[in-house]
Amino acid sequence: MKNIPTMLVLSAAALAGLPLISGPVARADDAAVSATILKRYDRNHDGVLDDGERAAWQADREKQRAAREARRAEDLARYDADHDGRLDRAERATRKADAEKARQIRASEVAAATEARKLVRYDRNRNGVLDPDELAAAQADAEKRRAAADSRRPAPGSGAAAEPAQPGSGAALSAGDPVAAGAGAGSPPAESP
Numbered sequence: 001m002k003n004i005p006t007m008l009v010l011s012a013a014a015l016a017g018l019p020l021i022s023g024p025v026a027r028a029d030d031a032a033v034s035a036t037i038l039k040r041y042d043r044n045h046d047g048v049l050d051d052g053e054r055a056a057w058q059a060d061r062e063k064q065r066a067a068r069e070a071r072r073a074e075d076l077a078r079y080d081a082d083h084d085g086r087l088d089r090a091e092r093a094t095r096k097a098d099a100e101k102a103r104q105i106r107a108s109e110v111a112a113a114t115e116a117r118k119l120v121r122y123d124r125n126r127n128g129v130l131d132p133d134e135l136a137a138a139q140a141d142a143e144k145r146r147a148a149a150d151s152r153r154p155a156p157g158s159g160a161a162a163e164p165a166q167p168g169s170g171a172a173l174s175a176g177d178p179v180a181a182g183a184g185a186g187s188p189p190a191e192s193p
Contacts, residue, residue: 033057 033049041049041057049057079091087095122134130138 037057038047038049041053043053044050075087075095076085079087079095081091082088118130118138119128122130122138124134125131
């Protein structure tokens with residue numbers, strides 16, 4: 001019965017010929033478009049996703065859904081020991097253990113590749129080991145990059161949000177990896193944009 005006054009007002013407005021909605025009519029799903037989605041898909045920067053932009057967003061969503069479904073099917077094929085179409089607690093634990101092993105392997109491969117790049121860049125005498133002076137050069141470069149990154153970071157409480165790293169920009173690389181960030185001995189520190 002709470003809606004009766006609202007219904008009476010709307011009925012009276014309709015009988016009087018008054019418009020029930022003012023302003024531009026938005027699509028029902030426009031409210032679901034977040035600022036992040038607009039930033040990524042609104043190519044003409046008008047604040048609204050037109051049909052082409054919306055189609056690109058929907059296509060990406062469909063790709064993500066398909067990838068999730070493919071991962072789920074792969075997990076079922078690999079871990080569903082009792083073939084009941086779902087993973088029980090023990091099967092999920094096995095999947096989690098395998099994922100942790102794979103993560104550790106990837107981490108060790110990344111660490112080995114990082115060390116190899118450091119040797120290529122800083123091992124001046126090519127003896128396969130970073131001597132104290134070579135290690136000091138690598139650490140100095142890493143410190144220069146950290147300081148440059150800190151100077152680009154907004155001050156706490158300033159309200160400025162940090163820009164997310166763009167793919168391929170190198171901004172997501174570890175600050176402690178002098179080779180991955182592209183700085184070498186004698187090279188200038190990264191400059192602020």
